[in-house]
Amino acid sequence: SAPSPTENGGGGGRSGALVPAPEMERIDVNPPKGTRDFPPEEMRLRNWLFGHFREVSRLFGFEEVDFPVLESEALFIRKAGEEIRDQLYCFEDRGNRRVALRPELTPSLARLVIQKGKSAPLPLKWFAVGQCWRYERMTRGRRREHYQWNMDIIGVPEVTAEAELISSIVTFFKRIGITSSDVGFKVSSRKVLQEVLRCYSVPDELFGKVCIIIDKIEKLPTDVIKKDLKSAGIAEEAVQELLQLLTVKSLTKLEEKLGHAGEAVTDLKQLFWLAEKFGYSEWIQFDASVVRGLAYYTGIVFEGFDREGKLRAICGGGRYDRLLSTFGGDDIPACGFGFGDAVIVELLKEKGLLPDLGLEVHDIVCALDHDLLGPAATVATILREKGQSVDLVLESKSLKWVFKRAARINARRLILVGNTEWQKGMVGVKILSSGEQFEIKLNEL
Numbered sequence: 538s539a540p541s542p543t544e545n546g547g548g549g550g551r552s553g554a555l556v557p558a559p560e561m562e563r564i565d566v567n568p569p570k571g572t573r574d575f576p577p578e579e580m581r582l583r584n585w586l587f588g589h590f591r592e593v594s595r596l597f598g599f600e601e602v603d604f605p606v607l608e609s610e611a612l613f614i615r616k617a618g619e620e621i622r623d624q625l626y627c628f629e630d631r632g633n634r635r636v637a638l639r640p641e642l643t644p645s646l647a648r649l650v651i652q653k654g655k656s657a658p659l660p661l662k663w664f665a666v667g668q669c670w671r672y673e674r675m676t677r678g679r680r681r682e683h684y685q686w687n688m689d690i691i692g693v694p695e696v697t698a699e700a701e702l703i704s705s706i707v708t709f710f711k712r713i714g715i716t717s718s719d720v721g722f723k724v725s726s727r728k729v730l731q732e733v734l735r736c737y738s739v740p741d742e743l744f745g746k747v748c749i750i751i752d753k754i755e756k757l758p759t760d761v762i763k764k765d766l767k768s769a770g771i772a773e774e775a776v777q778e779l780l781q782l783l784t785v786k787s788l789t790k791l792e793e794k795l796g797h798a799g800e801a802v803t804d805l806k807q808l809f810w811l812a813e814k815f816g817y818s819e820w821i822q823f824d825a826s827v828v829r830g831l832a833y834y835t836g837i838v839f840e841g842f843d844r845e846g847k848l849r850a851i852c853g854g855g856r857y858d859r860l861l862s863t864f865g866g867d868d869i870p871a872c873g874f875g876f877g878d879a880v881i882v883e884l885l886k887e888k889g890l891l892p893d894l895g896l897e898v899h900d901i902v903c904a905l906d907h908d909l910l911g912p913a914a915t916v917a918t919i920l921r922e923k924g925q926s927v928d929l930v931l932e933s934k935s936l937k938w939v940f941k942r943a944a945r946i947n948a949r950r951l952i953l954v955g956n957t958e959w960q961k962g963m964v965g966v967k968i969l970s971s972g973e974q975f976e977i978k979l980n981e982l
């Protein structure tokens with residue numbers, strides 16, 4: 538006998554109404570705090586965005602890679618006081634292993650490069666689009682996950698690698714209608730800080746920590762930055778020199794302070810020269826205050842910013858020549874960037890550049906009565922084998938219902954399977970934009 542409406546978990550069978558069992562509480566249908574669902578409209582926008590990420594990566598000859606969202610916690614444990622460490626989404630699994638949801642993709646990429654060794658001849662140009670996680674107290678209402686597009690060049694010590702990466706991001710911006718009037722890149726090098734710290738005999742081990750402290754310069758009061766630098770063991774004189782240097786916004790000024798021979802100035806001059814050759818000079822500017830918040834950067838660093846100053850950094854990256862060796866790999870130079878999927882959408886909204894992405898089905902196929910559902914399935918299959926997207930009406934529905942659905946799914950044609958026509962091996966076709974209507978043989982569909 539048919540299950541009673543409250544049996545089978547409350548979803549009655551054909552004969553029973555869909556009445557939930559009285560004792561069933563409605564579950565929380567929202568996604569976990571800080572996470573997002575992607576219903577069709579949002580998923581179309583995400584696919585559009587990721588489609589541009591992937592097309593630009595293809596244009597630059599990069600190969601796609603991916604890694605587990607779950608990694609060993611050890612991959613992300615660095616002692617430089619990074620925010621990413623404070624917000625690590627980590628736990629102990631059932632095998633008592635310390636694991637974490639990846640907060641970024643670069644360490645996984647470095648792990649895979651080491652794993653591949655000589656079987657992956659250098660240079661490697663790899664890209665990934667992956668979900669990254671952080672556990673932040675929801676008091677700030679910020680998200681706990683986002684998708685990041687990463688492009689990395691492994692095995693190229695030259696600044697040409699950084700110049701190529703910035704070119705790829707400029708290419709992406711141009712594809713989606715963002716111009717250099719909307720967005721720029723602040724570019725600097727951590728070698729600027731390194732040269733100053735070495736002048737004051739600050740040990741290299743403190744370099745990462747100093748960078749992380751200085752990266753907070755726009756978020757924390759200067760006296761807090763000074764206090765933190767001194768607590769890290771940096772002498773008063775060095776602190777003054779560092780903070781003064783961070784205000785430099787021109788390469789000429791930087792050269793006056795550091796001289797022309799140092800690597801910082803040489804690298805930056807080379808990058809700005811290459812930018813002119815790539816054709817994106819108007820997109821970049823030197824700004825000594827750019828440090829970035831990841832401890833492993835060792836050279837050029839850059840971040841994309843909105844010129845109206847309303848949004849957080851759009852993307853960021855730089856050179857990380859020591860990361861692979863800190864994982865026990867060879868001393869292989871590397872650079873890369875991360876580009877999140879959230880700020881860019883805010884920017885597109887600001888600029889009125891969000892694309893209009895409706896569902897587009899080519900044909901809606903409908904049987905004019907119940908015993909023609911089989912022939913309708915045959916017609917749908919013929920059309921699909923021709924590469925047409927088809928919405929097959931799966932039940933007996935009124936024409937009013939069918940026309941309403943056709944409009945909602947932006948169907949171009951309504952294919953009507955009726956007895957009279959079917960007997961002649963034909964179907965009815967209505968072009969929904971013009972209203973034009975005609976009969977057609979199956980093999981002419």
Ligand SMILES: OCc1cccc(Br)n1
Pocket residue numbers: 640641669670671680681682683877
């Ligand atoms: O931008 C840093 C970051 C990392 C993981 C997840 C989210 Br949301 N944000």
